[in-house]
Amino acid sequence: MPDLLEFEEPIGVLQREIEALRMLPRTKERQAEIERLDKRVDEVRREIYGNLTPWQHVLIARHADRPHALDYVGRLFEDFEEIHGDRRFGDDPAIVTGFARFGATPVMVVGHQKGRGTKEKIRRNFGYARPEGYRKALRAMKLAEKFDRAVVVFVDTPAAYPGIDSEERGVAEAIAVNLREMAMLAVPVIVIVTGEGGSGGALGIAIGDRVLIQQYAIYSVIPPEGCAAILWRDAARKAEAADALKIRPDDLVALHVVDDVIPEPPGGAHTDAAAAAALLAPALRKALDEVAALAPAARRDLRYQKFRQMGNIGIQEAPATSREQSAP
Amino acid sequence: MSWFKKARRPIATPAEPSRVPEGLWIKCPSCNQILYEKDLEKNLRVCGSCSHHFRMSAAERLAALLDEGAWTEYDRNLESTDPLRFGDKKPYRDRLAAGAAATGLRDAAISATGRIDGLEVAVVSMEYGFIGGSMGVVVGEIITRAVERALERRIPLIVVCCSGGARMMEGVLSLMQMAKISAALARLDRARLPYIAVLTDPTTGGVTASYAMLGDLHIAEPGALIGFAGPRVIEQTIRQRLPAGFQRSEFLLEHGMLDMVVDRRKLRDTLARSIRFMTASQAEPVAEPAPLQAEPAG
Ligand SMILES: [Zn+2]
Numbered sequence: 071m072p073d074l075l076e077f078e079e080p081i082g083v084l085q086r087e088i089e090a091l092r093m094l095p096r097t098k099e100r101q102a103e104i105e106r107l108d109k110r111v112d113e114v115r116r117e118i119y120g121n122l123t124p125w126q127h128v129l130i131a132r133h134a135d136r137p138h139a140l141d142y143v144g145r146l147f148e149d150f151e152e153i154h155g156d157r158r159f160g161d162d163p164a165i166v167t168g169f170a171r172f173g174a175t176p177v178m179v180v181g182h183q184k185g186r187g188t189k190e191k192i193r194r195n196f197g198y199a200r201p202e203g204y205r206k207a208l209r210a211m212k213l214a215e216k217f218d219r220a221v222v223v224f225v226d227t228p229a230a231y232p233g234i235d236s237e238e239r240g241v242a243e244a245i246a247v248n249l250r251e252m253a254m255l256a257v258p259v260i261v262i263v264t265g266e267g268g269s270g271g272a273l274g275i276a277i278g279d280r281v282l283i284q285q286y287a288i289y290s291v292i293p294p295e296g297c298a299a300i301l302w303r304d305a306a307r308k309a310e311a312a313d314a315l316k317i318r319p320d321d322l323v324a325l326h327v328v329d330d331v332i333p334e335p336p337g338g339a340h341t342d343a344a345a346a347a348a349l350l351a352p353a354l355r356k357a358l359d360e361v362a363a364l365a366p367a368a369r370r371d372l373r374y375q376k377f378r379q380m381g382n383i384g385i386q387e388a389p390a391t392s393r394e395q396s397a398p
Numbered sequence: 399m400s401w402f403k404k405a406r407r408p409i410a411t412p413a414e415p416s417r418v419p420e421g422l423w424i425k426c427p428s429c430n431q432i433l434y435e436k437d438l439e440k441n442l443r444v445c446g447s448c449s450h451h452f453r454m455s456a457a458e459r460l461a462a463l464l465d466e467g468a469w470t471e472y473d474r475n476l477e478s479t480d481p482l483r484f485g486d487k488k489p490y491r492d493r494l495a496a497g498a499a500a501t502g503l504r505d506a507a508i509s510a511t512g513r514i515d516g517l518e519v520a521v522v523s524m525e526y527g528f529i530g531g532s533m534g535v536v537v538g539e540i541i542t543r544a545v546e547r548a549l550e551r552r553i554p555l556i557v558v559c560c561s562g563g564a565r566m567m568e569g570v571l572s573l574m575q576m577a578k579i580s581a582a583l584a585r586l587d588r589a590r591l592p593y594i595a596v597l598t599d600p601t602t603g604g605v606t607a608s609y610a611m612l613g614d615l616h617i618a619e620p621g622a623l624i625g626f627a628g629p630r631v632i633e634q635t636i637r638q639r640l641p642a643g644f645q646r647s648e649f650l651l652e653h654g655m656l657d658m659v660v661d662r663r664k665l666r667d668t669l670a671r672s673i674r675f676m677t678a679s680q681a682e683p684v685a686e687p688a689p690l691q692a693e694p695a696g
Binding site for chain 1: 474640
């Protein structure tokens with residue numbers, strides 16, 4: 071059972087009651103009571119998840135039990151073969167790459183991998199990728215392009231790694247080159263934000279023909295804590311920042327940043343990875359089929375237009391002042 | 399020496415330690431030399447004593463780079479609608495208004511075409527005085543249009559970066575400007591038109607992780623802070639002090655991220671030479687090499 075978040079405590083109270091009843095000898099009445107409480111858990115969960123604050127939403131997106139890229143790979147794809155290394159410096163375990171089959175469709179998979187359990191989390195640097203991770207990702211995508219295979223990307227990272235080695239080896243350059251080159255890939259690219267879409271670290275592998283996001287994932291230019299620290303010199307006001315930044319899927323659709331929201335099971339993907347994968351599969355299939363049906367040049371043009379319009383929703387043309395009109 | 403005493407007090411103003419807009423005298427933060435404002439202006443805001451590069455406004459930059467100090471300006475009327483209705487303590491709209499009042503611009507960049515040593519170029523010059531030169535939807539659109547203009551007219555593009563990164567108050571829309579500009583630059587790249595990124599103090603965050611690092615050439619001014627993560631964020635993450643000179647131009651040059659570090663007083667000449675090198679062959683497109691004939695082994 072996944073760890074409960076603070077605001078899920080009413081669920082915890084009920085679950086402890088159920089546990090206590092299960093410890094006692096089984097009777098018909100107790101069994102009925104357990105069933106009643108189980109139903110109540112579902113109701114309470116639906117109610118909590120139906121009224122999440124933006125900050126609670128952030129906590130779910132970051133939940134340690136949220137399925138990671140490899141959890142989905144195992145449930146959605148067959149014959150996955152991981153490939154390693156950027157052929158330049160090293161292999162970054164914070165990003166995994168490899169090929170697999172999605173039904174009959176061969177795909178290249180690229181995804182952040184946060185790791186589960188202390189040792190694995192450290193090995194994967196908590197999903198904070200270094201430059202070699204971004205370069206490996208691009209190498210894998212170019213490989214897919216060479217052999218005319220679609221690319222499926224899973225995005226889930228707090229940020230690109232802010233460390234000395236990361237800067238020395240040009241993490242900014244690595245991300246920048248990915249942005250430019252992914253825009254030009256001749257094969258279908260489907261991006262799915264599954265957890266934290268953390269700033270440039272997320273965007274660095276997130277240029278696609280379709281950008282989908284799971285119901286309880288987020289996508290943000292800065293973590294709410296960082297935003298609050300800069301704006302108000304008070305990281306504790308992260309909840310306000312989470313609200314102001316508009317980082318939830320519905321906001322992102324309204325801002326024309328993502329195409330579609332993939333539903334999750336009632337208590338979030340972290341409560342039932344299999345159900346989450348089952349909900350993800352048809353969305354991925356639909357996106358892949360739609361995009362694969364386009365000619366490569368047309369697909370690339372549409373991808374360009376998709377990103378070309380981003381932000382225009384927030385621009386207006388001011389009337390020129392008389393001084394400006396008289397200028398050359 | 400009476401001028402010295404008079405000049406001293408405004409110089410110590412904490413808000414603007416290195417610049418006294420109303421005063422005639424400026425103390426160099428690097429060598430402590432007292433500089434005459436007019437001399438500094440004539441010297442492209444470079445300290446005559448120690449070559450410290452003071453920050454320039456976007457317009458000063460264009461005047462310094464372009465022939466006759468003249469240019470045609472574009473897209474000056476674009477402005478942000480505050481798409482997130484971002485209500486921080488000082489509402490975003492107030493920040494926009496303050497930035498406009500301070501700079502005379504509607505956002506943090508000027509888009510221009512002009513000539514450098516007779517060569518026609520498109521130039522975008524970023525304005526640090528407008529919310530820290532941050533990149534929001536307007537800067538994104540201004541630069542994208544400049545890329546498209548360069549493509550259409552088949553002229554080189556120069557972007558003079560001076561920015562703390564993406565503009566938080568426009569949220570994920572500002573993040574997406576990295577993708578938008580980079581996609582446009584992909585087209586410029588494939589069209590084999592020159593793009594030069596000039597990196598000045600500071601160039602950080604999402605600006606570095608997009609157009610600042612996608613130049614055919616990366617030319618930085620001496621001593622500029624250039625990086626992805628801010629130094630404070632890195633120190634908090636790794637819990638140690640950063641080495642001296644970390645994320646400065648010279649450090650990036652040493653680590654292979656820059657083509658050159660160039661004194662501002664030589665920047666114009668360097669740009670002209672670079673553009674000549676990259677445009678000389680434009681009249682004759684490079685043909686694809688003929689496929690090699692199979693030769694007998696041995
Ligand atoms: Zn000096």
